[in-house]
Amino acid sequence: MFKTMKRIIRWAGKYQKRLWLGAVFSFFSSFMTAVPTMTAAYALDQAIQAYWRNSRIENTLIWQSLWIIVFSIAFNFLFSYLKAVLQESIGYEVASGQRIHLGDILKRVPLGYFSRNNVGEILTGVTTELSTLELQGMKMVDVIINGYAKFIAILLCFIWFSPAAAFISAAGVILSALALSGISKNSERTAGVTHKSMEAMSSAAIEYIRGLPIVKSFGQEGVSIERFHEASRALKDIHIKIEKGYTPFNCLHLFALKLASMGIVLVCAWQTLQGQISLAYFLMFVLFSFVLFGSVETINEASHTLGVIDSAMDKLESLENVKYIDEDGSDIRPDSCDIVFENVSFGYEAHSTVLKDLNFTIPQNTTTAIVGPSGSGKSTLCNLIARFYDVNSGKITLGGRDLREFTCDSLLKNISMVFQNVYLFRDTIRNNIKFGSPDATEAEIVAAAKAACCHDFIMALPQGYDTIVGESGSSLSGGEKQRISIARAMLKNAPIVILDEATASIDPENEHLIQEAISALTHGKTIIIIAHRLATIEKADQILVIDGGTVAQKGTHEELLRQEGTYRKFIAIREKAEGWRI
Numbered sequence: 001m002f003k004t005m006k007r008i009i010r011w012a013g014k015y016q017k018r019l020w021l022g023a024v025f026s027f028f029s030s031f032m033t034a035v036p037t038m039t040a041a042y043a044l045d046q047a048i049q050a051y052w053r054n055s056r057i058e059n060t061l062i063w064q065s066l067w068i069i070v071f072s073i074a075f076n077f078l079f080s081y082l083k084a085v086l087q088e089s090i091g092y093e094v095a096s097g098q099r100i101h102l103g104d105i106l107k108r109v110p111l112g113y114f115s116r117n118n119v120g121e122i123l124t125g126v127t128t129e130l131s132t133l134e135l136q137g138m139k140m141v142d143v144i145i146n147g148y149a150k151f152i153a154i155l156l157c158f159i160w161f162s163p164a165a166a167f168i169s170a171a172g173v174i175l176s177a178l179a180l181s182g183i184s185k186n187s188e189r190t191a192g193v194t195h196k197s198m199e200a201m202s203s204a205a206i207e208y209i210r211g212l213p214i215v216k217s218f219g220q221e222g223v224s225i226e227r228f229h230e231a232s233r234a235l236k237d238i239h240i241k242i243e244k245g246y247t248p249f250n251c252l253h254l255f256a257l258k259l260a261s262m263g264i265v266l267v268c269a270w271q272t273l274q275g276q277i278s279l280a281y282f283l284m285f286v287l288f289s290f291v292l293f294g295s296v297e298t299i300n301e302a303s304h305t306l307g308v309i310d311s312a313m314d315k316l317e318s319l320e321n322v323k324y325i326d327e328d329g330s331d332i333r334p335d336s337c338d339i340v341f342e343n344v345s346f347g348y349e350a351h352s353t354v355l356k357d358l359n360f361t362i363p364q365n366t367t368t369a370i371v372g373p374s375g376s377g378k379s380t381l382c383n384l385i386a387r388f389y390d391v392n393s394g395k396i397t398l399g400g401r402d403l404r405e406f407t408c409d410s411l412l413k414n415i416s417m418v419f420q421n422v423y424l425f426r427d428t429i430r431n432n433i434k435f436g437s438p439d440a441t442e443a444e445i446v447a448a449a450k451a452a453c454c455h456d457f458i459m460a461l462p463q464g465y466d467t468i469v470g471e472s473g474s475s476l477s478g479g480e481k482q483r484i485s486i487a488r489a490m491l492k493n494a495p496i497v498i499l500d501e502a503t504a505s506i507d508p509e510n511e512h513l514i515q516e517a518i519s520a521l522t523h524g525k526t527i528i529i530i531a532h533r534l535a536t537i538e539k540a541d542q543i544l545v546i547d548g549g550t551v552a553q554k555g556t557h558e559e560l561l562r563q564e565g566t567y568r569k570f571i572a573i574r575e576k577a578e579g580w581r582i
């Protein structure tokens, strides 16, 4: 329990001073809660003594007691307020910084990280686990420090009036602390299982929601809903199991404190009968015996939560310690845009190779069309140029410099990518276009949109450039989304363009506009295009035919047509397909 407390305090980082100062105020605020009772007991004691002496109670005693009580209540409020001001926002401030930091980390890890670790796991890390820490971390530190501070404040009074009662209360709290550490250990052990189950639940929910259109269109619920139900049941079972494991320790904790309360009353009653303490102080002890452990009792919930927080912190640490792909990279401006593949081999998994021993050059300001059957490795090759993954062997150079020498940012400054599956953010069309160029002016945005043939349809929308695009661009047609993504790439104006030509059936009007947009985007650039249209392929300066992860053929359209091989067959099929469409 205290180990986790230390971890949370360390997590508070630069806010630690505020945390400790808050704890000091917490202690004094607790001390002030004991003062009115002690003052009342003292005044009552004096009154009883005066009664036995047959004398009057002095007015000054009444006024002094009254002022002490009023001031202690006022100071109690003031110290609690100061503590709240210092401590309450710390969790939110640290978590917000950490969330942004995690976002940066995820941007710099290889894309393979996301296929190795399921999305649910990453999502729960950034949302649930960080929220646990954000909402509960500081609160728990406060409950524990405040709980024990209150106890120590009252214990100091006990030592003064009755060391025996003080000893009994200390013994009760030590016994309860043992039970609390049992609760905390139990929670630490089970929190990992809970998190796994929550991750499974998130993954199942994501999968279910993503698959809903298919579920609806086929009128079937299928495996996705079963997985969702299964994950919900598993989570419920785990929660019940954890509660059961927690109960015996909780009982021991509460029993130790109740026993100590009874012990205090009995010892003080005996001391009163022996004439060692007065009746007024006996009453004070009886009152204290009820409230003394109140703050310690609530620590049981905190120690359970601390176990969960400990496991959440483990998870966040593992997310933070993931290796950046460009850890050793530096800011480089390449001398040219020549891209060279030298003996490049790559596989997503250690045991499989997707690309084998590739050797070719993409000269600056030329167009290279990549063709080949589906699954042959065309997209993988493009992903390697953008350094979404690192090669397993060989090297890729840009302007003579190995891609592994670049930071991702400095490399990607040189590259615009247009994917087949366009992703638009749930944001305005303007912000979607200026995504890669945050400093672009309105005139530049409109110019890019015009060149990418999307200005007219944007202006026809009720809010024009301020229209919010639905999630994943659902309110726009496929062709419109494609053109917005081309406008985004145009605005970035990078010297290298990697383009995946759309194969989805787009209506002829859109196809014509997309082609126009692409020619505007690619004018005077180094272009690598995963090509499907004959017109694109024929015009390319160089064609790479990828088959089974290797470069099966390389040359211009005319050169390759003269050779026996994959290309000729490929062209024959394309001619037939495009002929059919006409």
Ligand code: ADP
Residues within 6 Å of the ligand: 115, 348, 349, 354, 372, 373, 374, 375, 376, 377, 378, 379, 380, 381
């Ligand atoms: P193409 O673009 O030519 O259709 P890809 O480069 O997409 O081919 O895929 C090449 C091979 O790599 C395929 O066998 C595919 O299953 C595999 N592959 C693609 N992406 C991944 C990935 N993220 N993780 C594991 N395997 C992948």
